[in-house]
Amino acid sequence: MKLLLVEDELKLGEYIKKGLSEAGFIVEHQATGLDGYQAMMSGSFNVIIMDVMLPDVSGFELVKNYRAAGKLTPVLFLTAKDELSDRVKGIEIGGDDYLTKPFAFAELIVRIKSLLRRANQADYQNTVLQVADLQLDILKRSVYRGETPIKLTAKEFALLQFLLERQGEVLPRSVIASQVWDINFDSDTNVIDVAIRRLRIKIDDDFELKLIHTIRGMGYKLEAQEALDVSGDSATKSNPSSAK
Template sequence: MKVLLVEDEVKLGEYIKKGLTEAGFIVDHHLTGLDGYHALMTDEFSVVLMDVMLPDVSGFELVRNYRAAGNNTPVLFLTAKDDLSDRIKGIEIGGDDYLTKPFAFAELIVRIKSLLRRANQADYKSSVMHMADLKMDIAKRTVHRGDTAIKLTAKEFALLQFFLERQGEVLPRSVIASQVWDINFDSDTNVIDVAIRRLRIKIDDGFDIKLIHTVRGMGYKLDALDTSTDTSISISGDDLK
């Protein structure tokens, strides 16, 4: 899951990003409100961590405009101000939670998981996704094909979730690298191909309907009806670790 962190305190931002990355999140960190707002409006995130007192524009104002544009991604405000009036204002303008600095990292993780759980409960369809006999339950972190349970690594789970969210679309390697690995794609690396090959072995091998397809020269897609594209991948080098 991808988290947007807008925090101008460099050391605190690096600390939060490191901890969340180790917890399995992809973190996009910005130091200014304007950079954070640009990311908000041009990318997709599971949750937003927004500092209130930014050097260029208030986090409150950014979230107010974000909500006015019709966006409902959960927002957790981070601030050194603990006045009741500020907490009320943060909720009234569209924030979902409010955490006062300094805070324990364990509490931040709990707050984020709570926001994600509430978001899934509000829209159950976003928590459980299907294609043919493939079922992924994001909240329970389970994957099945029919009655067969499939065990995936954290990265394989994130990759399959991305495919399901964009099912039927041809996804270039550069997009997959950015959204799942949070890296710029290097055409000389086979990281993406190796990861998809491993996922395909678990998802497709032994099943009549093949779901993961290679579109030559373009990328990959998840499609239960597609039988015209090549499903082979040439792998060289060491396996992905």
């Protein structure tokens, strides 16, 4: 799940981004209204978290224009403006929810999940993603291979969810980096390979059927069969030393 956060208070923005990332969300943070609006119009997000009192343009105005353009992504207003008239205005101009500062972080996460359910978005309708005997439950934040529970970190969970959502596709390291880590891929870094290796240890090492495959020179793929490289030979099997 990818979220857009438009918040001009940099420390608060980084705090929110860090907390939501640890909860398994992918978060893009924009600090001005204009940058936020450009991201809203050009990017693909599951929920937008919008501050109202931005330095260059009101969050209300941004969302009003966004809805006028026919965009339907759920919007959660996050603001210190707590007057009833402000809350009513926020909903009337196209907001889906309204949370005032200061707020409990647990409530923010609950509100986001509620918006995802209410929006009935295609990638949230089925909360259980599965391939072979591997199951990932988005709502329960649980992973199983058969009857065996698998404990993952928040980032490992996000990585596995992304692989499952795109199962059968060859995913370049650059795509994984941008979608799961929200960073530009640097060919000199092995962060993606290390993360895949750690995930393989938990997902594949103790099981006969290997699900995460390396496609030489191209990236990674998750599926319940042997992966083939472009020459037709069997690609690197799932073992911790193969992800280089």
